[in-house]
Amino acid sequence: MRTPRSSRSAVPAQRPRGRDRTGRELPKVLFISCTESRLVPQRFVADPDQMYEVRNIGNIVLPYNPRIVSGDIATIEYALTLPDLKDVVISGHSGCAAVAALLAQKSVSSSMRRWLFVGNSRTASREAVGSRAGADLDADAYDRAARAHLLTQLANLAGYPGLESGRRGGDLRLRALFHSAQTGSTDIYSPRDDSFVPLTRQVPSAAR
Numbered sequence: 091m092r093t094p095r096s097s098r099s100a101v102p103a104q105r106p107r108g109r110d111r112t113g114r115e116l117p118k119v120l121f122i123s124c125t126e127s128r129l130v131p132q133r134f135v136a137d138p139d140q141m142y143e144v145r146n147i148g149n150i151v152l153p154y155n156p157r158i159v160s161g162d163i164a165t166i167e168y169a170l171t172l173p174d175l176k177d178v179v180i181s182g183h184s185g186c187a188a189v190a191a192l193l194a195q196k197s198v199s200s201s202m203r204r205w206l207f208v209g210n211s212r213t214a215s216r217e218a219v220g221s222r223a224g225a226d227l228d229a230d231a232y233d234r235a236a237r238a239h240l241l242t243q244l245a246n247l248a249g250y251p252g253l254e255s256g257r258r259g260g261d262l263r264l265r266a267l268f269h270s271a272q273t274g275s276t277d278i279y280s281p282r283d284d285s286f287v288p289l290t291r292q293v294p295s296a297a298r
């Protein structure tokens with residue numbers, strides 16, 4: 091039997107939870123990563139079509155500041171309002187040109203220097219290599235600096251709306267991934283161990 095026109099208009103259709111107006115599932119993962127071409131975020135996410143993405147050189151999370159115009163800040167701020175968001179992932183990598191510039195191993199343009207400055211990680215990166223900053227560094231030293239830089243960006247996230255008060259602390263996981271281009275391996279930061287451990291499963295199913 092056909093539904094009378096009047097009753098169809100009187101009861102608006104309920105949108106299924108977790109779906110947008112077109113029926114697509116809402117994003118569950120916000121993935122922030124460096125623009126490095128060998129870093130492929132889709133590899134680390136169980137459902138890439140449910141991923142919001144922010145990419146910039148150095149995988150920098152600008153400290154939250156609503157007074158400045160920034161596409162990255164606006165995108166992160168918006169993503170954090172999505173009701174089904176479960177994970178925010180920041181991914182760095184070995185051999186990052188931005189980290190080399192932080193360690194004064196590479197000369198860069200003034201705009202790049204200013205960009206790296208706002209990431210707030212110069213001190214942490216240099217401390218990670220000790221007194222050797224500016225001298226010749228091996229791959230391990232670079233990786234220590236890159237991980238320190240990455241964890242600083244994770245800390246920068248804490249100032250974003252909803253995260254600074256811990257409001258979403260229970261249902262939103264903040265993760266840091268470090269990808270080694272040399273070995274092809276990826277580690278995830280474990281707050282419990284305060285160290286990076288091998289990533290064994292894709293996000294969001296990775297439990298650490």
Ligand SMILES: [Zn+2]
Pocket residue numbers: 124125126147148149183185186187188
């Ligand atoms: Zn990079």
